[in-house]
Amino acid sequence: xxxxxxxxxxxxxxxxxxxxxxxxxxxxxxxxxxxxxxxxxxxxxxxxxxxxxxxxxxxxxxxxxxxxxxxxxxxxxxxxxxxxxxxxxxxxxxxxxxxxxxxxxxxxxxxxxxxxxxxxxxxxxxxxxxxxxxxxxxxx
Amino acid sequence: xxxxxxxxxxxxxxxxxxxxxxxxxxxxxxxxxxxxxxxxxxxxxxxxxxxxxxxxxxxxxxxxxxxxxxxxxxxxxxxxxxxxxxxxxxxxxxxxxxxxxxxxxxxxxxxxxxxxxxxxxxxxxxxxxxxxxxxxxxxxxxxxxxxxx
Numbered sequence: 001x002x003x004x005x006x007x008x009x010x011x012x013x014x015x016x017x018x019x020x021x022x023x024x025x026x027x028x029x030x031x032x033x034x035x036x037x038x039x040x041x042x043x044x045x046x047x048x049x050x051x052x053x054x055x056x057x058x059x060x061x062x063x064x065x066x067x068x069x070x071x072x073x074x075x076x077x078x079x080x081x082x083x084x085x086x087x088x089x090x091x092x093x094x095x096x097x098x099x100x101x102x103x104x105x106x107x108x109x110x111x112x113x114x115x116x117x118x119x120x121x122x123x124x125x126x127x128x129x130x131x132x133x134x135x136x137x138x139x140x
Numbered sequence: 141x142x143x144x145x146x147x148x149x150x151x152x153x154x155x156x157x158x159x160x161x162x163x164x165x166x167x168x169x170x171x172x173x174x175x176x177x178x179x180x181x182x183x184x185x186x187x188x189x190x191x192x193x194x195x196x197x198x199x200x201x202x203x204x205x206x207x208x209x210x211x212x213x214x215x216x217x218x219x220x221x222x223x224x225x226x227x228x229x230x231x232x233x234x235x236x237x238x239x240x241x242x243x244x245x246x247x248x249x250x251x252x253x254x255x256x257x258x259x260x261x262x263x264x265x266x267x268x269x270x271x272x273x274x275x276x277x278x279x280x281x282x283x284x285x286x287x288x289x
Contacts, residue, residue, distance in 0.1 A: 018215050069190065070241075092215075092241075095192055103215065 006040050006061045007128045010078050012068030012091070013044040018103050018113060019091040020068035025109060025117035026124060027066055034125040038132055039064075047077040058083030062131050064124055066091065087127045094120045142248055145275040149282050154183040157248040161224070161265055162274035168248070169224040169268060171261050176225045178209065179252040183278045185244050187285070189214040194240035196232040196254050203227060203256065205264055210253050212240070223256065225264045231255040 011027035014020030031041045040061065046054035058078050064087045065074040075085050095103065095116060103113030144155040160170035166184030170177045193213040203209055209223035232254045235242050243251035258264065269277060
């Protein structure tokens with residue numbers, strides 16, 4: 001796969017909430033293991049600060065936002081930073097698809113939370129593949 | 141149209157609709173022509189958090205006062221909800237299957253859980269709290285929780 005093609009992943013930065021932790025764990029798994037070459041993590045806090053590199057990344061590549069709650073900060077900040085959210089995940093909605101994985105914990109997720117994060121990561125990875133395939137080989 | 145008693149604690153405001161009765165758990169009951177709609181109080185939904193799942197007993201189920209009529213699951217808690225009325229469930233809110241967050245969005249309106257054909261509403265009503273009584277109960281609970289944080 002062409003290494004110049006990327007998808008940006010922007011997870012929730014909420015602190016002290018289980019869904020926020022699930023969103024970040026899923027994002028880490030995508031960018032470290034599942035699609036290390038195709039996906040790039042952008043920190044929501046850097047977008048809030050107006051960091052040039054972060055803004056450039058979301059302006060240059062399609063973005064997948066993973067929101068921990070209905071405030072949808074990740075999605076909103078991508079759009080406000082000049083980017084385009086092509087796929088939005090809400091952890092609550094993902095949990096509804098995987099009710100057997102009951103997440104608990106904040107600093108450390110329980111087994112259910114880890115499984116939910118993995119299931120979410122797999123979905124995000126599939127979205128990365130679809131997005132890149134849909135770009136028809138254009139280099140960014 | 142509902143009117144509300146309101147209580148604000150820190151950044152939270154809790155409303156108690158004045159046109160229905162409550163049990164101490166925060167389940168409301170609103171009677172109309174022998175049929176009683178059931179739902180969660182604003183305080184109960186706010187303290188529970190975003191509702192991921194709401195399971196309501198099937199229509200046709202006979203319930204006694206205090207029997208479990210629904211359960212909700214949030215990231216914080218799993219709660220069994222006792223029926224504030226005895227009778228037969230004649231309708232469960234279909235929205236609970238796909239969008240239970242409607243409880244959080246509109247607890248006294250579209251977020252109702254079920255409608256029960258009451259066996260003896262007046263007898264049940266006598267065991268429930270008036271809006272003012274529930275409001276006072278809720279304030280005490282909210283303040284107690286705030287102290288423990």
